[in-house]
Amino acid sequence: MKTKHIFYLLLLLGLGALIVYRINANNEFKIANGPKAQGGATVTGMVLEPQKFAENLxxxxxxxxxEQVELRSEISGVVEQINFKEGSKVSRGQVLFRVNDLELKAQLAKVKTAEKLAAENERRAQLLLEKEAISQEEYDMSKAALQSAKAESRLIEAQLAKATVRAPFSGTIGLRYISEGTYVTPSTSVAKLVNLxxxxxxxxxxxxxxxxxxxxxxxxxxxxxxxxxxxxxxxxxxxxxxxxxxxxxxxxxxxxxxxxxxxxxxxxxxxxLAAVNDAIMVPTEALIPIQNGKKIFVKRNGVAKEVEVQTGARTANSVRVTSGLKPGDTILTSGVMILKDGAPVNVKLSQPVANTASR
The missing domain is CATH 2.40.30.170 (Efflux pump adaptor protein, beta barrel domain)
Incomplete structure (x- = not known):
């Protein structure tokens, strides 16, 4: 029984000695591999200088x-002539296609005849009115009939003009979707005209x-x-x-x-966008993301200090800092992920970079 107790006692003493040995060894390792001569870690940094910064969106x-339009006929009818080739250039006012207008021409001839008759009736009524053979009211009715006949003629002439479709502007004709003999309506797309x-x-x-x-x-x-x-x-x-x-x-x-x-x-x-003549630019690798934004390490009095910054536009390798830094500050650009606030540092300076931004 005593032998068993002695065994456990020796085992506990051995474990304690091992723990003390490992603690001392770790302390010696930290001292041996710590900052040289307590002068701090050597990191790369740069002195901030105002730069001209042109931001691009x-x-x-x-x-x-x-100019672009879909060509259509304003009247319904059969296409009797197409005067353009697909993909060709056309000039403003050039005739592109015609719709059969025989019926409209017949209607125009009819209303023209009625207009002549109305004009003759109005002339006769004018003579009779001068002789006081008819009343003013009867003359007014003949005059109104003449005006109505003229309006009817102008309406048919306008429809007849729509049978010929001309280019509204100079451009290139696209693919056509009709052929001669196609019956078209105002909803039928004929082709597209584009000014390039x-x-x-x-x-x-x-x-x-x-x-x-x-x-x-x-x-x-x-x-x-x-x-x-x-x-x-x-x-x-x-x-x-x-x-x-x-x-x-x-x-x-x-x-x-x-x-x-x-x-x-x-x-x-x-x-x-508007160029900035005094922008503060820092390398992308110098910024450290944090919960509420970004921070950067600055050397002050020989130690690293954390500074929260606001950033703006960025380039391929740098970011514009809008607040938190000022010209003349020495920022740390390498090894920043292992630095702690207040840690002593030795800074090897590098040159600042300048770029045009793109957002």
């Missing part, structure tokens, strides 16, 4: 034809940037499948913000003399 837009010389670029910007964009603002854009850049100028802006999306819609005009751009194409818009 990256937006999505859509190209539309400056200039295109409209429609896009929307967040409401907070609405005061920074105005009429005449220049912008650039690219289209899907192409890296070529095109320029455009803002010419129209909606008078109010869309309450559903909190965005402001606007349009820009771009030249399309070579007709490389196609209406309906998706566009990637780069819209420049």
């Amino acid at each position: 990256s937006l999505s837009g859509s190209l539309e034809a400056n 010389d200039e295109l409209k670029l429609t896009f929307s910007i967040p409401e907070k940037y609405s005061s920074q964009v105005g009429m005449g603002t220049e912008l650039t854009f690219t289209t899907s499948g192409s890296s070529e850049k095109y320029s455009a100028t803002v010419y129209a802006i909606e008078p109010g913000v869309d309450v559903a999306t909190r965005t402001l819609k606007m349009r820009a005009m771009t030249k399309n003399e070579e007709e490389k751009l196609i209406p309906g194409t998706f566009a990637n818009v780069s819209l420049p």
Whole structure:
């Protein structure tokens, strides 16, 4: 029984000695691998300098034809002549197609005859009125009949003119959907006419940037499948913000003399905003996300200090800080994830970076 007690006592003493040994070893390891000569960890940093910063908004837009219309006949009838080829250029006023107008011509001849008769009756009534052979009322009735006949003639002439469809503006004719002999009505789509010389670029910007964009603002854009850049100028802006999306819609005009751009194409818009001459830019890796925003370490009096910051636009490798830092501050850019507030540091300075922003 005594032997058993002695065994347990020796076992407890051994475990205690092992624990004391490990504690001492860990303390020696921390001392050996800690900051050199208690001077702090060596990290990379940079001194902040105000920079010129040009912010660009990256937006999505859509190209539309400056002028576009679906060609239709205003009257019903059989198409007797088509004077255009699909995909061809046409000029303003050019005859595109004609609808059979024989019936309208017959109606016009009929009303013209009635108009002549009404004119003769009015002339005779005028002579009789001068001789006081008829009353003023009878003359007025003959005059009204003449005016009615003239109005009927003008109505038929207007319908007859609609039998010939002309191009409302110069442009390119698309695919046609009828043939000669097709019976068309005002709801029948014949073809599409598009003016490709200039295109409209429609896009929307967040409401907070609405005061920074105005009429005449220049912008650039690219289209899907192409890296070529095109320029455009803002010419129209909606008078109010869309309450559903909190965005402001606007349009820009771009030249399309070579007709490389196609209406309906998706566009990637780069819209420049007002340049800032004293922006504070920090590398992306210097920022540390926290619950209520972001923080950054700054060297003050030889130690690292946490500073909460507000950020704005960003570039490929840097972020604009709008509050929390000032020119002349030394920020820490590497090894920040292992730093603690108040820890001593040795800073190796690097050069600041400058870029144009894109949001």
